[in-house]
Amino acid sequence: MIQSVTRALEVLDTIAHAGGAASLGEIAARTGLKTTTAHNILRTLQDTGYIRRRPGDMRYHLGDRILNLARVVGDDDALRRRLRPVLEEMAARTFETVFLAVPSGDEVYFLDAIESPRTLRASSQRGERLPMAGSAIGLLFLAFLPALRRRMFEVHAHRIGPGIEAEIEVIAARGLALDRENWLPGLSCVAVPWRDDGEIRAGFGLAGPSSRLTATRLGETAQIMRELAAVAGDTA
Template identity: 45%
Template sequence: MSKTPKLIQSIERAVALLEIIAHQGGAARLKDLAVISGLGKTTAHNILQTLEQLGYVHRRLGDMNYYLGGRILNLSRIVGNDYVFRDKMRPVLERIARESGATVYFAVPSGDKAAYVDIVDLKDPLFAASRLHDREKLEGSSVGLVFLAFVPGLGKRVLATRANALSKNILLEIENVRIKGYALDLESYRPGINAVAIPWRESSGEVRSSIALSGPAAELPRQRLIQLAWMMMKHVASANLEGSRSVFGKTI
């Protein structure tokens, strides 16, 4: 007869809190979490602070609820719906690629890196296929700046653990991305290559992915990238509007 393994209490408690948040519809207050779990408020709060620092829960400004964080949602994404996600966004990526003439990327957070779920390169499809599911660091890229600016907890975690790898003006750059709604990469990630990225939001308003385009710096100077950012936003807004008019594939 196999011996019952010894359980680590702190892990049991952390998992219980995550499950309670999920069962409460993805959001729950500290008071309710403590009552349902049977933990003291101080204990529950300390565990939640640790989970928040690690990116498994997060809180929104002015909101008392704890929400499931991007890091735990990424785990479910990795095992389940990458292809569904990709298929949903493919028409948007193709429209952006045709209008810009650039290579277009659809990226999602993967741990503390970015993973490419889809790439559209109308001139070189083989290049696009070779880069699929590549995971790259966030530092220096336009996609990385979008995730640092908009994915709850990720920016704080990367700044705390990899601050030396980031530019001296990173906090200002992140704030500019939040204000403008797009991020520029002017040969920061790869010499001779410029890029621009925008966030893509789910219906809840949470940023779960980023759309970017890149190409030779000579063909995509700063002003051109800014114009393309607005074009990308227009296509994303149009796609979101079309999606909101449809329920289970039927127009409403």
């Protein structure tokens, strides 16, 4: 066995068995590692997105990258069932096509969708995958998942067009993603994050014709979506 890999896995296992968060002292004591060794391993895991720190919290938490892996091998149906009522309410209140998506590796995976009853509408993308940098909800994930963003810029830089970094910064500051015909002519979209225990695990999106989804209407629908998302989790 490779000792460094074994130690890193022991650290992750310790954090998981501590409920998803543990201090440096706890990790060193439970793994039998020296504090300096444990700290070096934790720093590497943090840099690669497998663990993270939260403001004002000295503990180390499981990061978005490992939570994403857990979701991929877990039960997507459970998440779909949990958030389906929220999606239905969004559809009922906006009359536009709405969808639920999650990060899946380096792509966006559309878990669920409800099409608008209107004749002129965006189509459902349920079951489809898109490049992370190719949609409003993908940019939303890049804005709020630092490890994913670093990987995209390091490994897939050739897929990322000019101006994406600036757009991601705007999304992070605004707390949601807006797309006025950037992805497809005549189509406008809005995407808001959904957090579970402080971690962004999914996103809700809405899409429709730009002739109907004016800038004012996009703002109104974004507020509706943020309020409804709060019903199912912490979206602060």
